[in-house]
Amino acid sequence: xxxxxxxxxxxxxxxxxxxxxxxxxxxxxxxxxxxxxxxxxxxxxxxxxxxxxxxxxxxxxxxxxxxxxxxxxxxxxxxxxxxxxxxxxxxxxxxxxxxxxxxxxxxxxxxxxxxxxxxxxxxxxxxxxxxxxxxxxxxxxxxxxxxxxxxxxxxxxxxxxxxxxxxxxxxxxxxxxxxxxxxxxxxxxxxxxxxxxxxxxxxxxxxxxxxxxxxxxxxxxxxxxxxxxxxxxxxxxxxxxxxxxxxxxxxxxxxxxxxxxxxxxxxxxxxxx
Ligand code: NAP
Ligand code: COA
Numbered sequence: 001x002x003x004x005x006x007x008x009x010x011x012x013x014x015x016x017x018x019x020x021x022x023x024x025x026x027x028x029x030x031x032x033x034x035x036x037x038x039x040x041x042x043x044x045x046x047x048x049x050x051x052x053x054x055x056x057x058x059x060x061x062x063x064x065x066x067x068x069x070x071x072x073x074x075x076x077x078x079x080x081x082x083x084x085x086x087x088x089x090x091x092x093x094x095x096x097x098x099x100x101x102x103x104x105x106x107x108x109x110x111x112x113x114x115x116x117x118x119x120x121x122x123x124x125x126x127x128x129x130x131x132x133x134x135x136x137x138x139x140x141x142x143x144x145x146x147x148x149x150x151x152x153x154x155x156x157x158x159x160x161x162x163x164x165x166x167x168x169x170x171x172x173x174x175x176x177x178x179x180x181x182x183x184x185x186x187x188x189x190x191x192x193x194x195x196x197x198x199x200x201x202x203x204x205x206x207x208x209x210x211x212x213x214x215x216x217x218x219x220x221x222x223x224x225x226x227x228x229x230x231x232x233x234x235x236x237x238x239x240x241x242x243x244x245x246x247x248x249x250x251x252x253x254x255x256x257x258x259x260x261x262x263x264x265x266x267x268x269x270x271x272x273x
Contacts, residue, residue: 005032008034017039023222024222034088038062041064042064067121087133097113102155114159121163135179136180138181143161144157147165147186181232186245187247188256199260213254215249215250215254219249232245
């Protein structure tokens with residue numbers, strides 16, 4: 001069986017799309033013909049992503065913006081709109097994470113993650129709307145298993161990503177009449193990502209202990225997530241909206257929760273220094 005995607009001429013905007021999972025999504029759309037805009041805070045990440053994405057022969061625009069800055073997010077969409085027109089596919093995945101138990105977390109430490117993950121998603125959604133193809137746009141938020149699974153040392157992320165899920169569901173209702181679908185992908189442990197570097201035990205060099213925790217017996221890849229994103233953006237998903245879809249090898253509660261709690265135990269035994 002062959003599944004083929006074709007996004008030729010479509011404008012795909014990936015906020016937080018310059019590294020890791022989100023960059024993997026941008027690569028997939030660029031490989032399938034889209035004009036791609038990526039945005040994030042650091043100019044060096046934006047420049048590197050634009051260079052890498054351009055190797056597919058795609059037209060690529062890079063914009064520097066922090067999702068915490070509502071006006072900067074608006075300027076990013078205006079710039080992208082001038083270059084490629086209305087947005088057919090919007091991916092919002094900027095996030096921050098670190099391990100900290102609540103009693104060690106400052107007010108600003110909690111706030112910074114809520115600001116990036118949740119308020120940032122709101123900023124992206126709110127500023128993107130006038131630039132979305134209506135009808136027809138597909139919006140994909142990147143959430144995490146922490147949105148539904150309570151995990152020690154992740155109170156800030158659990159709270160923020162739960163908000164991302166609910167924002168996704170509400171927007172699917174409010175924007176449905178405009179012909180815009182809004183969904184979210186909840187990745188499991190994805191190999192070679194910053195999230196794994198921060199949340200998996202450091203001496204797990206082979207990855208095998210974490211792999212054993214995943215029911216399907218392997219870590220995910222950025223291509224696994226990108227494939228689901230392309231499905232959600234395609235006509236095959238034209239009646240899918242308001243869905244929070246795990247892509248986690250069969251059970252994040254079996255893998256993410258013990259992985260993160262194991263990493264935290266290790267960091268407390270061997271504090272970073
Ligand atoms: P990553 O490589 O650190 O990607 C984060 C991206 O967001 C980068 O492009 C980063 O670029 C950008 N970013 C961070 N803060 C930003 C801000 N304030 N404004 C604008 N852009 C910002 O992380 P990842 O591990 O691939 O994770 C990507 C997404 O997947 C996140 O939403 C994460 O919660 C989710 N996720 C990951 C895993 C996993 O296994 N890795 C599992 C579940 C869910 P700059 O630094 O240049 O801003
Ligand atoms: N434990 C406890 N608190 C921490 C912390 C940790 N490991 N790391 C940061 N904080 C606190 C800081 O102490 C600060 O609070 P304070 O002012 O009360 O001291 C607050 O968080 C903000 O930190 P700061 O470094 O100023 O934030 P930033 O805006 O420069 O960076 C982060 C944001 C902290 C989320 C940073 O890790 C980041 O940029 N992450 C993006 C990449 C990422 O996390 N990828 C994985 C995605 S799953």
